[in-house]
Amino acid sequence: MSGSRLRRVRVAEVEQVAARIKRFRLVDIDNAPLSEFSGGSHISVVMHSGDRMMRNPYSLMGSPSDTSSYQISVLNCGADSRGGSKFMHENVAVGTELEISEPLNLFPPVKLAKKHILIAGGIGITPFMSMMNELDSLKSNFELHYGVRSLDEGAYCKYLQSRYGSRINIYRQDQGQMIPLETILGNQRLGTHMYVCGPKPMIDWSLQTAELLGWPSENVHSEQFSAPPPGKPFTVKLAKSGREITVKGHQSILEALEEHGVDAPFLCRGGACGQCETGVVACDGYIEHNDHFLTEPERVSGKKIMICMSRIQTGSITLDL
Amino acid sequence: MTISTNKSRPIYPGLSPDLNARSNIIVCDKGGAAAVTELFSRADTAFAKRTTILLAETLSDAEKQTVKTELSPASIEFFPTIPEGIARLREMLEAAPMGLRLYATGTEPLIGSVVQAAADYAIDHLSIRTEHRGSLMRRVQCVHCKGFIENVTTNPVTCAHCGLTLLVRDHYSRRLAAFQGVCIDAEVPGDVPPTEALYQ
Numbered sequence: 001m002s003g004s005r006l007r008r009v010r011v012a013e014v015e016q017v018a019a020r021i022k023r024f025r026l027v028d029i030d031n032a033p034l035s036e037f038s039g040g041s042h043i044s045v046v047m048h049s050g051d052r053m054m055r056n057p058y059s060l061m062g063s064p065s066d067t068s069s070y071q072i073s074v075l076n077c078g079a080d081s082r083g084g085s086k087f088m089h090e091n092v093a094v095g096t097e098l099e100i101s102e103p104l105n106l107f108p109p110v111k112l113a114k115k116h117i118l119i120a121g122g123i124g125i126t127p128f129m130s131m132m133n134e135l136d137s138l139k140s141n142f143e144l145h146y147g148v149r150s151l152d153e154g155a156y157c158k159y160l161q162s163r164y165g166s167r168i169n170i171y172r173q174d175q176g177q178m179i180p181l182e183t184i185l186g187n188q189r190l191g192t193h194m195y196v197c198g199p200k201p202m203i204d205w206s207l208q209t210a211e212l213l214g215w216p217s218e219n220v221h222s223e224q225f226s227a228p229p230p231g232k233p234f235t236v237k238l239a240k241s242g243r244e245i246t247v248k249g250h251q252s253i254l255e256a257l258e259e260h261g262v263d264a265p266f267l268c269r270g271g272a273c274g275q276c277e278t279g280v281v282a283c284d285g286y287i288e289h290n291d292h293f294l295t296e297p298e299r300v301s302g303k304k305i306m307i308c309m310s311r312i313q314t315g316s317i318t319l320d321l
Numbered sequence: 322m323t324i325s326t327n328k329s330r331p332i333y334p335g336l337s338p339d340l341n342a343r344s345n346i347i348v349c350d351k352g353g354a355a356a357v358t359e360l361f362s363r364a365d366t367a368f369a370k371r372t373t374i375l376l377a378e379t380l381s382d383a384e385k386q387t388v389k390t391e392l393s394p395a396s397i398e399f400f401p402t403i404p405e406g407i408a409r410l411r412e413m414l415e416a417a418p419m420g421l422r423l424y425a426t427g428t429e430p431l432i433g434s435v436v437q438a439a440a441d442y443a444i445d446h447l448s449i450r451t452e453h454r455g456s457l458m459r460r461v462q463c464v465h466c467k468g469f470i471e472n473v474t475t476n477p478v479t480c481a482h483c484g485l486t487l488l489v490r491d492h493y494s495r496r497l498a499a500f501q502g503v504c505i506d507a508e509v510p511g512d513v514p515p516t517e518a519l520y521q
Contacts, residue, residue, distance in 0.1 A: 114443045188419040191443025214342035214420035216448030 006046060006099040007034075012069060014094055018155040020076045021123060022089055023061075025069050029097060033067040037103035039134030040127050042225070043070065044269055046099040049087045053255060056084040057225045057270045060103055061129035070100070073155055075123040082227045082250060106273050107195070107223040109135055114191030116142040117184060119206050121198025125155060127223055128197065132164060143167045145184060147198070150174040181209045195221045225270030228252035228309045229290055235316035238262070239281045244316075253307040257321075264307060264321060271309035278307050278319050285315030327491035333432065333451040338364035342422035344371050347395075348410055348435045350378040350403075352455030353427030354388050360424070361392065369395045373413070377406025377431060403431055407438050414442040426452040430460040430471065433498035446495055457520040461489055462499040469499060474520045477505045477513060486513050489520075 013025035028034055037060055044055045058072035076089040092098070107127050109116055116135055118128045125146055135142045144164070148154025150172060160168045171177040185194065194215065196206040203222045210220045228251075236245045236253055247256040254276060257264045267275035271291030280287070280303050289299045291306035298304050305319070336356055339345070345368070349357055354376060361369050372395040376388065379401045389397055400406040414421075423444060425435035432453065436446045461470045461478060468482030476489040480502065487502030494501065506512050 112443050185419065190414060190417045190419060190421060192419050212341050214339060214422060216339075216422070216445065218445035218448040219419070 006101060009070070009098055009100050011092055011094055011096045011098065014092070017073065019153045020078075021073055021153075021155045022076070023071060023073050023155075024088070024092065025071050026098065026100065027069045034070055035102055036067055037064050037130070038105050038108055039064055039131035040107035040109060040223075041103040041105040041130065042107075042127070042268070043072070043103050044101045045072070045084075045088070046101075047084055047087050049083055049091070052083070052250070053259065054082070054084045054087070055101075055255075055269050056088075056227065057268055059107075059126035059130070061126055063133050064130055070103075073123065073126050073129075082230060084227060104267055104273075106268055107131075107197070107221065109140070109195065110193045110221075111138075112191075113193040113219075114141065114189055115193070116140060117188065117192060117194045118142060118144045119179065119181070119194060119196040119198070119202075120144065120146045121202040122148065122154070124196075124198030124202070124224075126197075128195070129156065131195070132160075136164065143169065145169045145171065145179045145181075147171045147173065147177075147179050147202070181206060182213065185210055185213050185215065193219045193221065195223075197223045200224060200226075223272060224292060225268070225272065226290065226292075226309065227270075228255075228311070229288070231288065231311050232314050234285060234312050234314055237282075237316055237318040238321045239318050240321060247311065252309065253305075253311060253319075257307070262321065266308055269308045271306055274306070276306055276308045278305055278321060279303060280305050281318040281320050283312060283315070283317040285312035285317060287312050287317070325491040327493070329493045330491040331429075331433070331436075331451075331493055331495070333453040336360040336424055336426055336450050336452045338368055339422040339450070340364060340368060342371070343420040344373070344417070345422050345424065346373050346375065346410065346413060346417075347424040347426070348375045348377060348406055348431065349425070350376065350427035350431050350455065351380060351384070351388075353425075353431070353452070354392065356426040356452045356454050357395075357424075358391055361395070366394065369393075372396070373398070375400065375406045375409055377401075377403045378427075403434050406431075407434050410435065411438055411441070414439065414444075417442075422450070423448070424450045426454055428455050428458060429453065430458065430498070433460060433493075433495070436495055437498040440495065459489060459520050460499045461487065461502040462494070462497055463487055463502050465504060469497075470502065473500075473502075474518055475516050476519045477516060478502065 008029040009026040012027045015023045017023045042057045042059045044057045047054045062071040074088040077085045171179050230250045245260050267273045274293045290309040374397045377400045425432040458472045458474050461473045463480040466483035470481045477486050485504045488505040490501045492501040
């Protein structure tokens with residue numbers, strides 16, 4: 001139930017690909033072939049930092065059929081980070097051993113689409129790396145619109161332009177360039193799909209622009225992984241086993257449960273997939289819903305919580321676990 | 322519309338206007354035209370102006386005039402049969418950009434034909450707004466000889482092509498725009514339950 005089994009890997013290569021972005025190449029610890037994946041997939045990487053355990057999702061790049069290694073890109077979020085990306089940047093080097101999950105795809109391209117419009121902002125480029133690889137080999141019609149702060153901070157600009165030519169459009173914020181989304185979406189053939197990955201304001205803007213131009217929601221796709229925001233410690237009561245567990249300030253409910261050996265359901269750990277949806281039996285605090293999955297009525301009902309992302313401000317919450 | 326336990330059985334939530342779409346195509350029959358009138362009453366005049374209606378059913382000149390007046394200012398084209406209406410729909414979809422919203426309302430064979438044709442233009446079936454009106458008659462494919470039987474109103478029904486007596490299932494194919502008909506007396510030939518007029 002709780003995700004796939006873990007695989008031990010070794011870091012074979014680390015490259016600084018942009019000002020705050022490193023690319024890591026991971027190989028199986030025994031050099032066994034890794035699983036094939038599909039364009040848009042991600043893995044979660046398990047990190048042990050002191051007595052803390054974190055599992056962060058990272059999109060797989062490279063060719064989906066290359067089973068010799070996986071490549072991920074990690075943005076160092078610095079002070080905004082909960083510690084995962086900082087750990088990857090500061091504590092992981094060639095030779096470091098890590099645990100990863102099997103690939104999972106919550107952001108696949110729609111194979112029947114006539115055309116694919118990919119909208120990326122900053123580190124949001126990562127899922128499109130494997131997606132473009134796949135679409136290119138299928139000879140599908142696609143174009144990328146990629147917003148970067150500057151060429152120093154944007155990863156893979158040159159690589160993408162040399163590989164995919166005029167299908168790559170780069171917009172530099174330091175030169176005042178904006179993705180002309182209204183023009184792009186306003187002039188597409190029927191059966192076109194849009195995919196967006198980047199910071200939340202960019203995703204919201206893209207989804208809203210598409211909606212206002214009359215794009216059906218079925219043609220619009222987005223992915224955003226967030227880290228669970230920290231808060232104050234609180235108590236989780238488990239209705240079925242009667243256990244009480246304290247969630248520390250920097251932990252998610254899911255991480256606290258795992259620390260205490262509770263096998264709770266999860267997949268993406270980024271509030272996107274819905275797998276960890278858990279019933280709320282009782283709650284004497286205010287639930288901070290940090291996921292992208294529950295609908296507004298579900299949030300208001302207070303009967304459900306996504307334990308990978310959401311927490312309560314203070315007090316205790318009783319879960320149907 | 323009876324609720325089915327069969328997941329493939331389409332459901333038709335009812336028409337609601339997408340006010341953001343830059344153009345609309347509505348395919349309907351005579352019964353569905355009433356649903357279009359109600360749809361227009363829930364939107365502004367500009368919505369109707371952006372709309373082309375393809376009405377696929379044989380109508381008298383007087384009926385056409387009534388419908389035209391009723392659904393003004395949308396532009397209306399009339400076709401005597403569903404296949405002729407669908408041929409025109411395909412022509413329009415060939416040239417259409419994103420920002421188009423497709424609607425279908427009327428009998429199930431009409432809605433199913435629209436969904437089937439739209440799939441060729443990569444229009445997701447869930448993005449088509451649908452409302453069932455009029456007869457419950459079904460289009461059925463005989464799973465044995467693969468022939469199609471149009472306008473089926475009874476269960477069981479005799480296959481018009483191979484003569485088998487078929488149980489009309491709720492098992493639906495969007496690709497074929499048809500429900501599946503399976504031989505009902507395969508084990509004991511002739512042991513057939515009474516025919517019911519389920520889909521009038």
